[in-house]
Amino acid sequence: MAMLQIGDSGPAVRKLQQALLAAGFNPGKADGDFGAGTEAAVMAFQHSAGLLHDGIAGPRTLRALGLARSDKLPSAVDRFSVQVVAQMFPQTPLAPIREHLPPVLHAMKAAGLADRVMLLAALATIRAETAGFLPIDEGPSRFNTSPRGHPFDLYDRRADLGNHGEPDGARYKGRGFVQLTGRHNYTVYAERLQQPLVEQPELANTPDVAAAVLAAFLKDRELQIKSSLMEGDLRAARRAVNGGSHGLEAFAEAYRVGDMLTDDEDL
Known part of the structure; x- marks a missing residue:
């Protein structure tokens, strides 16, 4: 059943x-x-x-409903080979895909997100955030750095990010596959993953930790992401992760290519 x-x-x-x-x-x-x-x-x-x-x-x-012993969804990990994922990342060399796909798939499976839809969402998120399939630092931009300010000064006192002032903006800038940002998020996932991310935020760029953060972050938003995808609303699915539509085109392209390559399956 x-x-x-x-x-x-x-x-x-x-x-x-x-x-x-x-x-x-x-x-x-x-x-x-x-x-x-x-x-x-x-x-x-x-x-x-x-x-x-x-x-x-x-x-x-x-x-x-009490009709099954396990609530695990069927695993689709085997569908996401390096060759398949490479087509979702057409501008990315194979080397980083070969290196970083295994920890991402392992982390997703460990988080109970090994079903096809959430694997597609995870990989599309990586495509939108770090197109090179590398856990990376966020770069300075007009959205985080004022014209004459120090890097990430516009993040320093962002209460919504849990930052307390300089140097929190630069210290807790976006990192990893999902661009974890802000003292609050670093604190939440430090506790969740039992990693010293608050004291050593650069750990968010190590492959295993970056993959675990991505999986945990998506797990917290699984219902919202799946509900959006069930309606075919890729913009809303992207917003559930990013809070906006930044990277939507890359997210949507990767998702659609991966969806086609891994065949149909119910959400």
């Missing part, structure tokens, strides 16, 4: 319908046919449980 969706039928669907009824979500007659009523009941339950409301009873929905 790995996944049930509209059009399916049989004893597994009947068990699903009975579980939905027991949870207070009426699918209509428990006849073993997954029709529109069952789909609507599944979606209502998913909304209530804080799950992706796609109307498909996958591992997480079935586990929440």
Whole structure:
């Protein structure tokens, strides 16, 4: 009973319908046919449980209903070879892809994000943030450095980033695959990953830590990202990670190429 969706039928669907009824979500007659009523009941339950409301009873929905022991989604790691990812990064040499793809895939799997959609989102994020598939420092720009100021002076007192003043702007500038930025974020993911990122922020550029930060950052936004992608809204998916549309074109191109190369699969 790995996944049930509209059009399916049989004893597994009947068990699903009975579980939905027991949870207070009426699918209509428990006849073993997954029709529109069952789909609507599944979606209502998913909304209530804080799950992706796609109307498909996958591992997480079935586990929440007590019908499965595990809520792990099918792993798609094997679909993302160096050759596939190279086509998502057409201007990037193969060497950094070969070096950094394994820690990224390992970190995503460890975070429970080994499904195809989240792997696509992770790689598209890297394409948008660090097109060379390298964990890198953010560079000075008009958005973080004033015309006559020291580098990253516009970050120094950004309360929304948790910065306390100079030198926090430069010390906690964007780093890594996801461009972790601000004292607050460095503190949050230092605790989450048990890494001394506050004292040694440059660790965010080491491949294993950069990959772990990326995975943890996306895990915190998984439902928002998947909901946006379910609607085909790549702009909203990018905004869920970046807070804006910077890098949207690169994100969208990488996502679409990867989506085509790794075939279709339900969100």
